[in-house]
Every structure is written in C-alpha cells, then in structure tokens.
Amino acid sequence: MLTTAEAEQRTGTVLEVKNLKAYYQMNYFGVQREVRAVDDITLSIKRNEVYGIAGESSSGKSSLIKTIAGAINPPLRVVDGSVKFDFDGNFVDVYGEPGSMNSARWRHLSYIMQGSMNVLNPVRRVKRSFEDFAFEHMGLSKAEFWPRVRQHLEKLGLNPNVLEAYPHQLSGGMRQRLTIALATVCEPEFIIADEPTTALDVLVQQDVLGLIKDVQERMGSSIIFVTHDMTVHAAIADRIGIVYAGRLVEEGPSIDIFRRPQHPYTAHLISSLPRLGDPKRRQALAGKPPNLADPPPACRFHPRCPLAIDKCKTDNPPLVARETGRVACWRAGEVEVS
Template sequence: MSDTATPLLRVRDLKTHFPLRKAGLFGGKARVLKAVDGVSFDLAKGEVLGIVGESGCGKSTVGRTLTRLEPATSGEALLDGRDILPLSPSAFRPLRRDIQMIFQDPFASLNPRLTIEQTLAEPVRIHGLAKGREAIRARIADTLAKVGLDPKVMHRHPHEFSGGQRQRIGIARVMIVEPRLVIADEAVSALDVSIQAQVLNLIKDLQRESGISMLFISHDLGVVRHISDRVAVMYLGRIVETAPKALLFNRPAHPYTRLLLASIPRIRPGRQPVADLGEPGNAAAPPPGCAFHPRCPFATDVCRTTRPEIADMGEGQSTACHHAGQLLGEAA
C-alpha cells in the first residue's frame, strides 16, 4: 500500500438511481431503484480497496459508474482532484487509459471475430503507445508474457482458449495501456476454483509490480481478504463499514459484516453452523431507518426510525451502526 497521503480517487456521495416506472396517467409515485445511494470513499495511490456485499448491494454499479458505463445521478468522483462524472464523452475519452476495468465474463468481454493481436493492438493504437506494426507486436508479446501466456498465441481467437486463459487476455488488455486505476468486477468468480487462485495471484503480482490503484469488487470474502489492503462492506446501495483488512476480519463493527463473516463455510471438526442471513432487502423499497434492521439481531427502536451515519471508530475503521460502540466493547 502506498504511503502517499493524497488519494488518487476520492468519491463523495455517489448516487446511481434507475427509474423502474413512470408515474401513471392518474398520478402515483414513480418507483426508483437506488442501486448506489450515497457512497463515499478514498483510494490511495497503490492501494487495493475491496468492495464486498451480497448480490444486489450495488457494488458492481459503483464500478460501472466510475468507468462511465452507467451515468451517475449525483455525487463526485475526483481523479487527482478532477471530477470525472460531469465530463462529456469526448472530454472523458483521454482518461480511459487511466481507468480500466476487468470484467467478470472474459468471453463476453472479448470480440470473437478478432485475434488476440487485433484485440490488444487496438488500445495501443488509440492511445498512441507504440507506432508501427513491429513495435506494437513487441508490446503485445511483452504483455502476454507478463500475464503468463506464450506470445505465439496472439494469432488465435478467443474461442480457442480456456476460461482462465481468456481472463488472462482480458487482464493483458487492461495492463497493456499502463492504467493508474483498475476496477476488477468479480474478476475470478466465473472461473473454476482450481484456476481462481492462479488468476488472483497474477492480478496481485501485477498490481504490486506496477503500483496501480485497484477497486476489487467481489461477493467472496476469502478472495477479498487475499488481495485487499482495506475493505468496504456495502448493503442496499450504501457502505456500512470500512476498515483495514486485518481489523475488519478480526474485529468487525457492523452486524451485517459479522453475519457475512459468519456465513463463510469452514471445514473443520466441530464447526459452528453457517449463519442464516435471511432474505436480502429491496433497493427499490428500502426499509426506514437502518436498512439492515429487519435482519439485524441487535436492532432497537432507533434502528427502525433513524438511518445511522458513518462514524469513525478509530484505527482507520468506520461504520454506520447505532450500536457499533457497544458491539466493539463486547468484542474486546
């Protein structure tokens, strides 16, 4: 993790809402899906921030909004102090080299009609990173070698590769432009378990060697623990806890984080049963007060009426829970 105090990325009150239906002819309130509803965080240079939560919590929408694949409803995303959200497509285009994304499905993210050489040559030409066919081919060969592939495969098409190899190609397409920020959205979840560790270690090694910043989005706490410096936990469009990795896994402050950790399957004699998280909430109709209160074993009246704000718990840990201080005191 970098020691640089000034963050590369500073996100403030980011909201991404999707209209579900318009108000009817005779009135009625339009419904809105609040996929991301007031997310704030900093990402230091060279840092890996894991974003974790159940399906539907909004974590992937955060990544897609920051890469401008989804329009933000409001908020700020400052990249080196410059807000990238209100930029026009033409103004944002030069920044696409700086902000790259690794997608979940490596096959869907590759054009089946193009060879690997054609796929990797395109961003090199667009950003003017090499001139002439031989220089471009040399850059492609070097990048393929870095992701563990023989440069001779550059003449083949995506269907000729396994899932793990295709994800390596996807990583090569990101790394060939030397980005400053990489957003990895469930980058290993579509791979066989035997391949996941190899690709995850590759991403971790490349991140360390290049010093890039990374948002690593995943539902898998084990994966997040392996690669992240800090972890942010999302629930129904909001971050409910952020902490350095070791602190979050050893001393979680939010009940939702505790239940997520308790739900990790563990194979050992006499193990405790996996926690039952119950049914996820509805982002289109979130409950009043704390959105987690219908599933929370510690909920009280204040939780049902007043939404908690993020509070500093010390040592880099912050959480949005009315009873976090009490819970941490009991855990001490």
C-alpha cells in the same frame, strides 16, 4: 514500466468519491420508479492500494463501480455527488465536463470484467481484441505496438502465441488472464476489477489473483476489487468496504474487518464462512436482501439484524469514523464473531 522504488513512492489519494448518489429512474406509463442503487457513498482510495468492495448480488456494488468509472447509461443517473481522479497530476472530474473521461479511459483507468467471453470478440482472434481496445490509447505506431503487447504478455507469464488464437480455443482461466493482460497493457494507474475470479476453479482462481497482485505491485496501481467472496478479499485487499443495499455500512483495513468486525452484517459475512478443518455448524442469515426499489426505512439491515433495536427502525445510522475505519450502525462493536 516503473521500477519498484518508483512504484513505492506513489502515495496520496488517487480517487475521491464524495456523497455519490446514483439512482435508476424509470417512468413507465406515467408511474415513476426510483431504485437507489448507490446511496450517498463517500470513499477515497490511495495510490498503490487494493480496495475490496464486498456485498451480496443486487446490493448495488456493480452500479457503484460503473458510476465510478463513468460508464453509466440511462436509466441509471447520477443525482448528486462527485467522482474525482488524480492520475499523477492529471485531474479528472468524471461528472464535471462532458467527455472529460475519454482521454483517461484505458490509458489511466481500466476495467477487468467478469465474463471474459463478453470481453474478447468470439469471432476474431485475440490480437484483434487487443488492437480494438488498446491501440488507440497507446499512441504508438503498429510497428511499435505489437512488440509492446508481446513483451507485456511475456512479463505476465503468458505465451505471446495465444494472440493468434480464437477465444473459444482457450480455457476459462487463460481467457481471464488475457482480459487482465488486456486491461493492464497501457499500465493504467487505476484498475477496476469486477468479480474477475467468480466463475473459476480454486486452482485457477489462485493463479489469477496472483497475476493481479503481480501487475499491481509492478506498476504501483490502485485497484478496486469487487467480489462477494470474502476469502478472496482476505487474500488480496488492503482495505475492505462492505456494501449493503446501496450503502457503505463498514470500511476498514482487511485485518480489522476479519478479526474485529463492528457491523453485525460484516460479522455475519465473516462467521458464516466454512473453514477447512472445522466442521462447526454455521448459520446462514435469515431473510433476503432488500429490494432497492422499496428498501426498509432507516437502517436497511434492521429486518435481518440480530441486534436491531427500536432506534434502528426510525433513524438511519450515519457512517462514522472509528479507530481504524468507518461504520454505520447504532450498535457498532457490540457484535461477537464466532
């Protein structure tokens, strides 16, 4: 485990995603179908940074992180682009040589998943799940491994005795905390968290977020945090990327995303949040998220966009750099947040 000073020294880029395109390609009865779930995404993540990915369900955010983690199976295929990690000098090109990810998994890159019940084996004790996931990657003998796991749980404020329990004996919040412990036991440099707090109550949610932040600060890791809940992003993310229909439409430091959103979709996400103490009527966005098998042409948001002009229907806006972030919109910055 790093000291605080060492953790702060970790700067520089840990993940580079360049022009990544991953499509679901299906061929049923001679009919080709292509779903462009990840469409030309470029982003980079620095060390010690929490990067939030926001977007509706079926916007392609889960496909994006699966592609980044190199955990994709057909029909999802990477068509173009690259994903490169730099784990303190260990360079890994995920779509370079086959098998290049194997040594990095769990040791350097780990994954906190949404349904804790799907991670922990329901018919075996929790400690067996730890053994299955982590033992192989730690390079320790059994005699060293268990004290390490117990010590890790204690640091996270969990009682090591829960290792003897079966998953169904634990509450949802406790199970989610265990999956976080499981994902961080190897002290990875990079953590991908996919909706880790979505099914939890408000009180438990805050504790789980606190735990993730504790771990991140102590180890100086980078986190990609995926959720559709903007208030969670407000609490935890340093930078936020907004995904709409497989494309990154806006990216920036979270303070700017919330206070000065440039893209009309981002502005809608922010202004539709109900606030305690403010009963003002808030409008939901009309229309529905586009079907990625048959997306609207040009800017994919234009059918629902209050500011759409003719250009939006014919030309796709590129993702261009602004003062603090990037935005893909012909009318960037013209939207007002109520």
